[in-house]
Amino acid sequence: MHPSIEDYALIGDHQTAALVGPDGSIDWLCLPRFDSAACFAKLLGDEDNGHWRIAPKGPNGQNGQNWQKGLNGLNAPATCTRRAYRPDTLVLDTEWDTEEGSVRVTDLMPQRDRAPDVVRIVEGLKGRVTMRSTLRLRFDYGSVVPWVRRSGGHRVAVAGPDSVWLRSEPPVRTWGEDFGTHSEFTVTEGQQVAFVLTWHPSYEPRPRRVDPYEALAQSVGDWQAWAARCRYDGPHRDAVVRSLITLKALTYAPSGGIVAAPTTSIPEEIGGVRNWDYRYCWLRDSTLTLGALLACGYQEEAEAWRNWLLRAVAGDPADLQIMYGLAGERRISEYELAWLPGFRGSAPVRVGNAAVQQLQLDVYGEVIDSLTLAQRAGLPVEPGMWRLHQALMDFLHSAWRKPDEGLWEVRGPRRHFVHSKVMAWVAADRTVRILEENPELDGDVDRWRAMRDEVHREVCERGYDPERNTFTQSYGSRELDAALLLLPRLGFLPPDDPRVVGTVDAVRSELARDGFVHRYDSDRHGSLPHDSDAHGSGLKKVDGLPGGESSFLVCSFWLADALHLTGRTTEALDLFERLVALRNDVGLLAEEYDPVAGHQLGNFPQAFSHIGLVGTALALFDGEGEAGVPDADEAG
Numbered sequence: 001m002h003p004s005i006e007d008y009a010l011i012g013d014h015q016t017a018a019l020v021g022p023d024g025s026i027d028w029l030c031l032p033r034f035d036s037a038a039c040f041a042k043l044l045g046d047e048d049n050g051h052w053r054i055a056p057k058g059p060n061g062q063n064g065q066n067w068q069k070g071l072n073g074l075n076a077p078a079t080c081t082r083r084a085y086r087p088d089t090l091v092l093d094t095e096w097d098t099e100e101g102s103v104r105v106t107d108l109m110p111q112r113d114r115a116p117d118v119v120r121i122v123e124g125l126k127g128r129v130t131m132r133s134t135l136r137l138r139f140d141y142g143s144v145v146p147w148v149r150r151s152g153g154h155r156v157a158v159a160g161p162d163s164v165w166l167r168s169e170p171p172v173r174t175w176g177e178d179f180g181t182h183s184e185f186t187v188t189e190g191q192q193v194a195f196v197l198t199w200h201p202s203y204e205p206r207p208r209r210v211d212p213y214e215a216l217a218q219s220v221g222d223w224q225a226w227a228a229r230c231r232y233d234g235p236h237r238d239a240v241v242r243s244l245i246t247l248k249a250l251t252y253a254p255s256g257g258i259v260a261a262p263t264t265s266i267p268e269e270i271g272g273v274r275n276w277d278y279r280y281c282w283l284r285d286s287t288l289t290l291g292a293l294l295a296c297g298y299q300e301e302a303e304a305w306r307n308w309l310l311r312a313v314a315g316d317p318a319d320l321q322i323m324y325g326l327a328g329e330r331r332i333s334e335y336e337l338a339w340l341p342g343f344r345g346s347a348p349v350r351v352g353n354a355a356v357q358q359l360q361l362d363v364y365g366e367v368i369d370s371l372t373l374a375q376r377a378g379l380p381v382e383p384g385m386w387r388l389h390q391a392l393m394d395f396l397h398s399a400w401r402k403p404d405e406g407l408w409e410v411r412g413p414r415r416h417f418v419h420s421k422v423m424a425w426v427a428a429d430r431t432v433r434i435l436e437e438n439p440e441l442d443g444d445v446d447r448w449r450a451m452r453d454e455v456h457r458e459v460c461e462r463g464y465d466p467e468r469n470t471f472t473q474s475y476g477s478r479e480l481d482a483a484l485l486l487l488p489r490l491g492f493l494p495p496d497d498p499r500v501v502g503t504v505d506a507v508r509s510e511l512a513r514d515g516f517v518h519r520y521d522s523d524r525h526g527s528l529p530h531d532s533d534a535h536g537s538g539l540k541k542v543d544g545l546p547g548g549e550s551s552f553l554v555c556s557f558w559l560a561d562a563l564h565l566t567g568r569t570t571e572a573l574d575l576f577e578r579l580v581a582l583r584n585d586v587g588l589l590a591e592e593y594d595p596v597a598g599h600q601l602g603n604f605p606q607a608f609s610h611i612g613l614v615g616t617a618l619a620l621f622d623g624e625g626e627a628g629v630p631d632a633d634e635a636g
């Protein structure tokens with residue numbers, strides 16, 4: 001049976017996260033941080049790359065469940081009977097009905113004191129069920145088998161810098177076999193057995209023990225209190241809250257940075273090479289997250305992220321990176337893990353991301369837009385913020401005419417991407433507005449007005465195809481780009497401008513099928529404009545990569561927004577409903593969706609997709625539109 005990425009549920013502790021399968025197996029976990037090496041990497045390989053399964057032993061399954069042979073040769077039910085998060089939490093309940101009875105496994109990662117813990121509480125619901133726990137720790141992305149020993153009734157696994165303790169309450173007998181740690185026990189109705197797995201540096205003393213039952217109560221209480229703060233009260237509130245919880249879970253609490261997703265190398269195409277590491281903080285994804293959090297009343301998180309940003313980008317704006325490590329680290333070199341076959345054989349598995357070195361001019365507009373948004377939302381002004389704003393603008397003033405890699409981070413040749421230029425316009429436009437609203441600020445408003453007008457003029461002349469009445473992906477090209485759907489929302493032109501309506505229609509007809517939007521045409525060998533950097537490179541494809549990809553979920557949300565803004569609200573509502581229905585059984589979205597195969601693809605869960613869901617819900621039902629967007633009649 002091949003897993004689909006949407007088979008998984010997420011648990012996390014605001015510093016890292018794990019993916020739990022419907023068979024009760026944790027198949028992905030990086031410790032101690034999102035970007036650390038995984039100790040469970042079955043997701044990108046097999047059981048021998050590390051996992052931890054707790055499930056009924058079987059083979060007495062019912063309800064038509066399949067029973068699978070694991071590495072240990074034992075049969076166990078392939079999937080649970082049902083599973084769900086406890087309402088408004090990240091605490092997962094997975095339940096099985098078997099011929100012996102019913103049982104629940106509750107999974108969570110408690111808010112961290114010092115060390116990360118995974119808590120798994122087994123509870124008998126009916127009858128007497130025999131359970132099996134199989135733990136295979138494989139440090140360094142599934143490659144290192146640790147030494148495991150007993151210590152005072154616990155199991156301790158050590159390899160190099162990593163050490164993991166496993167204990168249970170009440171203690172259950174464990175034994176070692178096949179380079180794994182196993183236990184078997186029975187639970188009757190109301191009986192509980194809790195396992196706690198704790199990581200710590202092998203050279204440090206063993207950390208304080210957590211009480212699994214207290215941790216459960218605390219976790220449920222904390223998440224529910226957090227969710228109750230959401231000020232959105234419209235249709236699909238549950239979906240919006242689930243997306244916000246997911247965004248919160250992707251936030252690295254010690255610094256306030258937000259990862260794009262907790263996984264690496266979940267393919268954009270099964271069997272393909274478009275496999276990237278998303279366990280870093282993209283300025284683009286994060287600035288959009290900030291907007292979603294602010295709009296829903298989460299000022300604290302927005303402020304933490306804004307402060308992360310100020311620290312990360314401090315220094316020369318010419319050195320601004322498009323992404324950083326969790327704490328603002330700058331070096332994210334990309335390499336491949338040859339020993340992992342990849343998700344359903346999709347190799348290579350990559351760690352790090354070479355896009356870190358790209359020039360993506362849109363990020364300046366996104367950062368400046370979000371700083372403006374934060375200021376308007378009343379976030380405290382930090383010293384140096386305006387200086388940073390000015391420095392970013394000075395750099396952009398000298399750089400906006402350059403070709404770049406654009407928001408899709410294409411690995412093909414640089415181009416004059418229209419979206420990047422529009423975001424340069426956003427940067428200038430927001431700067432002019434701030435100076436107009438705050439005359440006490442130091443700045444040459446005429447300079448930024450002139451830049452704003454020049455960019456606008458150039459985009460309308462060189463990025464617009466009058467024959468087809470559409471803006472194009474890059475100057476002089478005939479390709480389209482889903483990012484153009486943002487035009488009405490950014491205020492570049494009024495939403496009822498015929499060029500905007502024409503662009504929305506052209507993107508819908510060329511890049512979307514049934515509302516599922518592709519970022520661009522990854523199959524097409526597009527024409528190269530004369531002033532791209534590509535001449536002589538031999539590359540003709542826009543993204544320079546073999547294979548293709550599926551529809552990109554955030555772009556479908558952008559289509560819904562654009563339809564709404566251009567007066568087609570009924571169609572927007574219909575599309576939004578269909579997108580909400582794509583979420584998996586626990587409300588999560590990956591980066592992409594393949595409407596033909598009917599499954600999700602790409603890293604999971606992805607912040608971008610959940611930001612899209614929140615943004616569109618607010619635009620459609622909250623009456624406030626997208627925060628930070630100027631009124632259409634103000635756009636210049």
Ligand SMILES: OC[C@H]1O[C@H](O[C@H]2O[C@H](CO)[C@@H](O)[C@H](O)[C@H]2O)[C@H](O)[C@@H](O)[C@@H]1O
Nearest residue numbers: 260276282284285353355407408409411
């Ligand atoms: O497909 C090409 C690129 O895909 C990744 O980038 C995408 O994810 C980023 C994080 O969510 C997002 O900011 C970007 O807009 C997306 O295109 C990958 O990180 C790149 O390395 C890759 O070239």
